[in-house]
Amino acid sequence: DTGVSQDPRHKITKRGQNVTFRCDPISEHNRLYWYRQTLGQGPEFLTYFQNEAQLEKSRLLSDRFSAERPKGSFSTLEIQRTEQGDSAMYLCASSLMGDYGYTFGSGTRLTVV
């Protein structure tokens, strides 16, 4: 297992376009998290899946954001009608039962121009 993979690593998009990011967690991890990290700040929690169920969403996750985890494996995060304020690093993490071992991916850096 090579850890948590995120694709793409970088994405530049024009304001108003839709973008989708993918996260492949560690295969035996049942929990998957999405975080957003803006420049100079720590990551902020966006949403969490246990298997295929999305069980919690942060207030940061506006209606333009949607996340899925079909079949409890990989996850996608879509942002519709992107705004410049969406420019950030989007990090995915997975864990087994939300205990000790949270493993992060390398992130997708989104730039909205």
Added chain:
Amino acid sequence: AQKITQTQPGMFVQEKEAVTLDCTYDTSDQSYGLFWYKQPSSGEMIFLIYQGSYDEQNATEGRYSLNFQKARKSANLVISASQLGDSAMYFCAMREGRRSSGSARQLTFGSGTQLTVLP
């Protein structure tokens, strides 16, 4: 109120010296976990060390140790024998929440400390 406070935006340390990065936290939970992560300029979050709230001993992992003072709600990271490769952003994080099937138990991060190791 901020749950994780890192008061040092930037720190400098001479190579081979030890450095302490400060972290204070705020929680009303009895059971919680404290983490330190390293984030190089490439962006990945690298796990360094973990301390559980019920752990009596301070955690150690190689050159990293966590100075856990529960009554003061502090969890400072100590890096001994600094190396040039230690230059990075360091984040303190906390996991709250009961261990139940629905609880997210997500990590809450501080704003980080940029450590620069000088040759």
